Amino acid sequence: MRINVTVNGRQYSSDVEPRMLLVHYLRDVLGLTGTHIGCETGVCGACTVLLNGEAVKSCMLFAVQVDGQEITTIEGISQDGQLHPVQQGFWEKHGLQCGYCTPGMILASIQLLKRNPNPTEEEIRHALVGNLCRCTGYQQIVEAVQWAAQKMRGEI
Amino acid sequence: MFPAPFEYYAPKTLQEALSLLAQHGENAKVLAGGQSLVPLMKLRLSTPAVIIDLNGIAELRYIREEGNYVAIGAMARHYDLETSDLLKRLCPILPECASHIGDVQVRNRGTIGGSLAHADPAADYPAAVLACEGEIKVVDTDGKERVIKATDFFVDLFTTALQPNEIITEIRIPAFAPKTGSAYLKMEQLASGYALCGVAAIVSLDDSVIQDVRVGITGVAPKAYRATGVENALKGQAFNPKTIEQASELAADGINPLEDIHADAEYRAHLAKVLTKRALLKAIERAKV
Ligand code: FES
Ligand code: FES
Numbered sequence: 193m194r195i196n197v198t199v200n201g202r203q204y205s206s207d208v209e210p211r212m213l214l215v216h217y218l219r220d221v222l223g224l225t226g227t228h229i230g231c232e233t234g235v236c237g238a239c240t241v242l243l244n245g246e247a248v249k250s251c252m253l254f255a256v257q258v259d260g261q262e263i264t265t266i267e268g269i270s271q272d273g274q275l276h277p278v279q280q281g282f283w284e285k286h287g288l289q290c291g292y293c294t295p296g297m298i299l300a301s302i303q304l305l306k307r308n309p310n311p312t313e314e315e316i317r318h319a320l321v322g323n324l325c326r327c328t329g330y331q332q333i334v335e336a337v338q339w340a341a342q343k344m345r346g347e348i
Numbered sequence: 349m350f351p352a353p354f355e356y357y358a359p360k361t362l363q364e365a366l367s368l369l370a371q372h373g374e375n376a377k378v379l380a381g382g383q384s385l386v387p388l389m390k391l392r393l394s395t396p397a398v399i400i401d402l403n404g405i406a407e408l409r410y411i412r413e414e415g416n417y418v419a420i421g422a423m424a425r426h427y428d429l430e431t432s433d434l435l436k437r438l439c440p441i442l443p444e445c446a447s448h449i450g451d452v453q454v455r456n457r458g459t460i461g462g463s464l465a466h467a468d469p470a471a472d473y474p475a476a477v478l479a480c481e482g483e484i485k486v487v488d489t490d491g492k493e494r495v496i497k498a499t500d501f502f503v504d505l506f507t508t509a510l511q512p513n514e515i516i517t518e519i520r521i522p523a524f525a526p527k528t529g530s531a532y533l534k535m536e537q538l539a540s541g542y543a544l545c546g547v548a549a550i551v552s553l554d555d556s557v558i559q560d561v562r563v564g565i566t567g568v569a570p571k572a573y574r575a576t577g578v579e580n581a582l583k584g585q586a587f588n589p590k591t592i593e594q595a596s597e598l599a600a601d602g603i604n605p606l607e608d609i610h611a612d613a614e615y616r617a618h619l620a621k622v623l624t625k626r627a628l629l630k631a632i633e634r635a636k637v
Contacts, residue, residue: 193356210356210399213349213390232349234387235539237453246427246456252386253457256356257401300452321541322451 195259199224200268208255215239217255218265226266226295230324237323240296241265247303249322266295269302278302278340287336289327297323301337309345313338351389358401362408362487365400365515370489372398374512379403380423380462383454408461408517411435416523422461422516430455438523441530441548445476448534450541461516464501467508467571469606470542474502474572476532477519478564479548485518486510495520505570525560528552529635533627534567535619537610543567544611545619547599549627553635556587563624568616569603577601578624587632596625 196205199222206221215232218224218241230238232251239250242264269276278301281287288294297320304311304319311319316337317330325333342348359365369376377396379385380403388394402408408423411432418438420429429435429446436443449455449463449472463473464484477484477498484501487493488511501509510516524530534546545567552560561582563575577598585591600617607613 209353211351211353211389232390234383234454237451240453247453248457249453252382252453254356254386256358257382257403259358303452303456319452322453 193256193259195256197255197258197260198262200264206255210254210256212255213251214241214253214255214258214263215250218250218263221255224265224267228292228295230292230296235324236293237296237300237320238293240299240323242299242303245303245306247300264299266298269298276302277343278305278337280343281336281338281340282333285332285336285339287328287333293323293325293327297325297333301340304337305341305344310341311337349390351386352392352395354389354396355398356401357399358404360404360406362405362515362517365402365405366487366489366491368398368400369513369515372400376400378465378515380465381425381458382462383450383458384462384466384468402461402515413438413523414520417520418523420460420519420521422518423459424461426450426455426458426460426463427452429460435521439480439521439530440524441476441480441532441550442521444530445472445532445546445548448472448532448536448543448546454541460519464519465508465510465516467502467506468542469505469570469572470537470544470546470567471572472532472534472543472546472566474498475543475546475548475564475566477521478502478572478574479530479550479562480521480564481562482522483520484510484516485520486514486516488515489513493517499574502571502573507571524550525552527554527635528560529631529633529637531627531630531634533623533630535623545616545623547620547623547627549624549631551628551631551635553587553632558582558585558587558632561628563599563628565599565620565624568600568605568620570606573603575599575601575620575624578628582628589629592628592632593625596621596628599624 228238230236376398581595605613
């Protein structure tokens with residue numbers, strides 16, 4: 193099936209089998225390997241991308257379902273060579289070790305801060321329950337999001 | 349992980365979806381939010397030859413007041429329910445319940461119609477929809493509509509009264525009576541977020557007399573159920589914590605609880621009693637304000 197998708201602001205037109213998962217489309221067809229595959233069963237959140245601005249798990253969608261829609265992946269959030277504030281937060285606060293969960297964590301955090309610019313620690317943890325990290329123990333991820341929230345509110 | 353091959357259709361109207369369903373019959377599966385069906389297809393536990401995707405049907409995504417109930421389109425997402433001011437005002441247990449489902453990504457995508465049709469024994473909505481005495485409106489491929497009471501809708505494990513030639517279009521939730529409080533409490537299996545036990549309690553008070561009380565329980569039995577024993581023991585009684593505690597002991601009466609690696613039957617029955625007590629107390633506290 194022919195699909196037309198906007199990914200990170202760029203238009204793509206591809207021929208895909210209906211059963212191809214969105215995450216495989218992004219990685220294998222478009223070569224955008226920043227979106228990771230952890231579990232492929234909808235549990236880990238490593239494959240999180242934004243669909244029309246909303247966080248979804250790209251292993252739970254078929255590529256044909258995003259025909260005519262907009263996707264944002266980790267590759268698309270920096271602007272003019274400037275890291276996105278959430279990326280900066282993960283850098284500043286050491287919000288990653290191996291980095292496997294990081295693209296998904298960052299996109300889920302962007303979703304949170306869009307809906308709630310001033311989240312409590314509890315709200316941050318609640319917003320990230322769908323993203324698993326095997327390394328950090330989560331504490332520094334929470335601090336990274338708090339840092340990003342302050343930055344985006346112009347406080348640092 | 350690749351599902352078996354299938355043909356894909358993305359109708360733009362309900363009418364179109366129904367004609368596709370008429371045309372492909374039992375070979376077709378209707379896809380809503382896909383948060384249960386897509387994993388099942390990946391595991392090849394489900395191998396439909398045809399997928400009819402409802403996500404492009406804008407007319408099925410709404411939440412609006414209609415007379416004395418709130419009408420929720422089958423394709424309203426969990427996030428829509430969680431954040432609906434109308435529901436928070438008229439039937440606050442639904443937003444509370446929706447906020448407990450899965451995680452943000454699942455709530456952005458999953459739909460109430462899809463969840464009810466799937467009838468997972470550990471899903472959250474069935475408890476709340478039962479306690480609300482909600483109704484499920486469906487339409488078949490001939491365009492014939494019927495409205496099914498929630499109590500008649502859930503038949504068994506993953507089984508509902510929905511026929512293969514029918515699609516859920518709307519869920520109707522009666523607005524709460526005055527002086528009514530509600531609460532949804534859940535003990536979840538941490539990795540999946542599914543309920544080991546979830547209890548939805550709705551209580552209407554008149555002074556301190558319990559006028560009406562409804563309790564829906566999910567996660568414990570093959571299908572969600574109303575704890576009628578608890579309800580009958582409390583109706584017309586003056587509120588006091590001891591009465592609530594005694595009545596809650598009946599929460600798993602006559603039920604044959606599920607058993608799996610996460611929780612045995614005895615533990616599930618225990619959770620049902622404890623969470624029923626807590627949910628009732630919380631609902632009553634909220635009914636007082
Ligand atoms: S790879 Fe999609 S949730 Fe784990
Ligand atoms: S940094 Fe390694 S999984 Fe999160």
